[in-house]
Amino acid sequence: MIDFQGYGPRLLEGALLTLELAVLSLLVSVVLGLATASARLSRHAVLRLPAVLYTVIIRGVPDLVLMMMLFYGAQIGINQITDMIYDRWGLDIFINVDPFVAGVITIGLIFGAYMAETFRGAFLAVDQGQVEAAESFGMSSWLLFRRIRFPLMMRHALPGLGNNWMVLLKTTALVSIIGLSDMVRVAAEATRATHQTFLFMIPVALGYLVITSLSEIVMQWLRKRYNAGFEETP
């Protein structure tokens, strides 16, 4: 067995944190992406404009810059708001920004923009006849979304979704820079303390490769599921 010089348990905890962070931000980004894609496809310019601005701005700026701005800025912004509440109504609130929550929100916010682009393309690819058929059955717009649009759209969105997930997983490494103890941060600290770069960095790199390889299998399964009823394209 490899001797991790006492850093073994912390590396495992870090790996767990990386996974939790990635899965939770994926959920946030999918919800945000669906909402933004729907807004971009809406008939109302009031909804379209902010959605376009959101996707253009987020995709034009490095993840790390956004992360630093939101992470370091959030506490100041919240303090200003709570100060204002205190001045106005004498209500004393103190909210401490939790780095984990900030990380999930930031990564979710960044990838929401990428997801929105994926979902938008996929929604546009849905056969219009199916939507019309559902409308003539008298489905409400929510039912139409749940039973027709979403499952049909997912078939087209899956490749892009899988890609986004892989990029998102690797982006979680950036939270180590703003102070969260994910596996990259533990490995970097251990490296600085022991000067054994490869002992700590190679297992962490392998950890990422294992997660991406497992995701590949899940993607295969999902692809099969959402391709049901369509001819298999090799």
Add this chain to the structure above:
Amino acid sequence: MQELLQSLAPWLSDNAIFTPSTLAQYWGGFVNTVQLVFISLVIGLFLAVPLAIGRASPSRLLSKSIWVYTWIFRGTPLLIQLYIAYYGLAFIPGIQESVVWPLIRDPLYPALLAFTLNTAAYTTEIFYGAIKATPRGELEAARAYGMSPLLAYRRIILPSALRRALPAYGNEVIFMLHASAIASVVTIADLTGVAYNIYSRYYAPFSAFIFVALCYMVLSFAIQGVFRLLEKRMLAHLKPR
């Protein structure tokens, strides 16, 4: 640059954060970022062409070993690759006394190494995909003319494949620009590093980071514009008419 900053001074007189001195720091960061990204992209591009040809070669051993390289570099975060290049080199026993130490001590070189190998891996896969997508008819025509594989690559396959790879490569360039923001963790004063310094000095996260975000956006849009122009010229034959 100095004169320009001096001429801006009266205009900035009531601004506490954006003084000529901080703007000069931002300019230095801008130069560092562009330099880092440009050098790694150019070297990465020159590495990627032969690697992509090797990846498409009929030799399974060659193709598979290049695939392993791209799989590793595309499957792990660039931050880890940067740490391995930076600490891995610096902590080799005895290296700090050797002649190469002055080169390695400058964080620019380990960062260039990591960025170049990373972008070469992504670019290899992009070019490989484009080579694979070469229409069969073009290959058969080249063979019918009696072209050797080398000549066919030079005259037929590469010119058309590299053109078709242009949009995807444009994305890779922007991706690399954004990824380069992590250079600041190994003490390189790139745009993000400068923004962080200014944030911690004035405790003004929004001014410091929004300004730098705008710089990155301008760069991104400029790159997009260049690639759109290139695509217009070089992919004119693929346009629907």
